Amino acid sequence: MEVSNQEFKHCDLLLVKGRVDSATAPQFAHSLEALTSKGRYKIVVDMAELEYMSSAGFRALLGSQRACRRYNRGEIVLAAVPSRIREALELAGFTELFKLYDDNLKAVGNF
Amino acid sequence: MIFPAQFEFLDEIRRFVGELARKSGFSDKEIYSIQLAADEAASNIIEHAYQDSSGGMLECSCGMEAGRLVISMHDDGKPFDISRVKEPNLKADLSDRQIGGLGIYLMRKLMDEVHYESKPGRGNLLTMIKRKG
Numbered sequence: 001m002e003v004s005n006q007e008f009k010h011c012d013l014l015l016v017k018g019r020v021d022s023a024t025a026p027q028f029a030h031s032l033e034a035l036t037s038k039g040r041y042k043i044v045v046d047m048a049e050l051e052y053m054s055s056a057g058f059r060a061l062l063g064s065q066r067a068c069r070r071y072n073r074g075e076i077v078l079a080a081v082p083s084r085i086r087e088a089l090e091l092a093g094f095t096e097l098f099k100l101y102d103d104n105l106k107a108v109g110n111f
Numbered sequence: 112m113i114f115p116a117q118f119e120f121l122d123e124i125r126r127f128v129g130e131l132a133r134k135s136g137f138s139d140k141e142i143y144s145i146q147l148a149a150d151e152a153a154s155n156i157i158e159h160a161y162q163d164s165s166g167g168m169l170e171c172s173c174g175m176e177a178g179r180l181v182i183s184m185h186d187d188g189k190p191f192d193i194s195r196v197k198e199p200n201l202k203a204d205l206s207d208r209q210i211g212g213l214g215i216y217l218m219r220k221l222m223d224e225v226h227y228e229s230k231p232g233r234g235n236l237l238t239m240i241k242r243k244g
Contacts, residue, residue, distance in 0.1 A: 093202070
């Protein structure tokens with residue numbers, strides 16, 4: 001798994017590539033926390049190059065979504081979610097907790 | 112196939128079950144589901160059965176039986192009866208959403224059958240079945 005970050009004026013774009021499982025989820029969670037600890041609560045997670053995500057990754061997203069939504073100061077949105085990952089997110093009831101966008105441009109524009 | 116019970120080996124476990132599912136003619140969508148279920152099962156064993164110990168092993172076997180893919184995972188860690196884990200409330204809002212129990216919920220949803228048995232002195236056996244088609 002690789003994570004890179006691009007800072008925009010109104011939000012941050014976190015590009016996550018490869019596979020997020022129990023081995024790599026802590027690093028993914030750390031990348032999200034690195035943003036929230038800087039007071040950056042508007043985050044687009046771009047999944048275009050994500051191959052796989054288990055519930056360990058979902059938990060990392062959930063924990064950070066709580067931090068971001070607190071006091072209505074922001075939120076995490078998901079962009080370009082591959083169909084298999086989207087199906088797993090739906091099964092886990094996560095599509096009600098995160099806005100999904102077809103591409104990162106639309107997602108960034110949301111903020 | 113025996114794997115060290117460490118998260119770093121999840122990639123190999125997914126590859127192992129994925130290759131067999133592919134050879135057995137499952138679709139890409141089904142293969143993803145099977146790999147996700149196997150990952151969740153193995154993660155659970157590593158996290159709960161072997162929580163305080165290192166050096167544990169996880170034995171995974173995978174094969175077709177009467178048109179069904181049968182994955183079994185055996186460990187010698189602490190008994191962890193997944194049937195006792197409550198289903199997460201998927202309608203709960205963000206603040207009430209449970210962090211735990213999600214992996215087991217996904218296993219049950221993605222596979223047709225999930226069984227667990229623990230025998231003193233003989234370890235724990237988790238069996239998951241996926242029917243074809």
